[in-house]
Amino acid sequence: MQIREIIRVIEEKNAETILLLCHHNADPDAICAAFAFARLLKQVKPHVRVEIAAAQGISQLSKHIMKHIPITLVEEPNFEKADILVLLDTNTIQQLDDWAEKVKSSKAPLIVIDHHASHPETEKIATLCIADEAASSTCEIVYRFFKELNVELGKDEAKALFLGIAFDTRHFVIASSSTFKAVAELVDHGVNAEEALSILSLPMETAERVARLKASRRMKIIKANEWIIALSHVSAYQASAARALINLGAHVAVVAGEKGDTLRISLRAVKEFYEKTGIHLGRDVAKPLGEYFHGMGGGHAVAAGVNGIGDVETALKRCWRILREKLKFTHN
Template identity: 60%
Template sequence: MMMDTNTVQQLESWGSLITGLGVPLIFIDHHASHPETVKIADVYISDEDASSTCEIVYGFYKELGLKPTAEEAKALFLGISFDTKHFILATSKTFRIAADLIEEGVDAQEALSLLALPMDASERIARLKACQRLKILRLGEWIIALTHIGAYQASAARALIDMGAHLTVVAGEKDGEVQVSLRSSREFYEKTGIHLGRDLAKPLGEQLHGMGGGHSTSAGVNGFGTVEEALEKAERILKKNIPASKQ
């Protein structure tokens, strides 16, 4: 069973191991579905409206009339908290589920403190290097930030959004493989309708002979090539899509 991932390629070496086991594959996910994953799945459960995969799993408890144990409730609460960025991206349904889990005994303050990990020096340096190598692109009213670093791509992408970019593309390369983290502001998504997982990560992954997917404002790509190729292709896709979007 695979959860919270829409491509086996995101699992790197584990992906080929899992697909080669010859056992039924069950996927439970809340990202935009990937056609290659749907092909290999024996059971594919997806709900893109869910804030997190944990929200889907909690729905199973409700449907079966089961109550999660204290440990299970805490795990579900943590998963929902993490994926919604401490409930910034939560829906009314998400808050109802969180309230249910708190009634089951979850200490919200204690649970949220577990997610507040201090940033180490290497992550701080990676963020600064991302700024140092930054290319800024203006497309209409939108500010796009493109850069590359060896690690902590997702962290750098989040930081650039916090600094003022509407959309960020952060690439990293290792042994001929390239990873790309994509983030956008909620304003960008709501005004353009561009879904990062569907409209940028998926085609970029295909162009890099890999796979990509994710959420409306947070996505990732794994493929082959160089960071220069990845950033150039991402820029080309954005230039094609943004002028045609709703502004």
């Protein structure tokens, strides 16, 4: 059992302080998984101090969720005092921004719990990697840990896990049968589904709306075989903008943004694109993009991200080049 491997690492280190880390602008899956996992660790190892931190803060929706679930975050985690570091919903240390080097230089064992494809560079520095692409979310993996240990879920933990799963599956649109089973069991633990889902319905901020509109205005449309590929750029909300371009009709959307020397790229695709072409955005596009821009990239088959150093024009050209070559291969 995977949770037993985690406990083994904790016991071998005789850990007193465990630091749980979430990616920058942490989404509901990240913070809810961290919260539930922290509660689980406290039940299994009551003496252990568990802290949760998110690089560059959390998303607006995550802040809203914190009004309904007692999640506590530390703003400046002490990496030197941490006996174990755990990355949740974070498959590259580059997603930790300024904390990346602290993690890399830390002598504490590193554990990764994620539902994205594991990144080779992360695997090199991690003591233990638990990556399950079949899981809908990191929250679904954490729920599995509770079941493996036969630990009773509290109402707050159940609600947090439900919210994380609901968010990452787009309100269960892309959920599998195992995900629905997990959600049904969480409801049996006292989660009011209707009430919980309403928490995720946070009105979109004006800045995000503007970013989506700018992305659509700047969009370059490329027709490749039967696929419509949209390339665009905005300074913020790249992931939201990419989702918006998919909703407008693109099969694949790539939205880049730069802040100083830092480059961020969000990629999204419809499920049909992956099923027919076999092109996995995280493995086949984001990973090589991350390497090219001296950063890291990864993610799911239909949702991925890249962090690196460069400019948006070069990024979009490089991304299209990779996609074009992959599409030629699949077409042939």
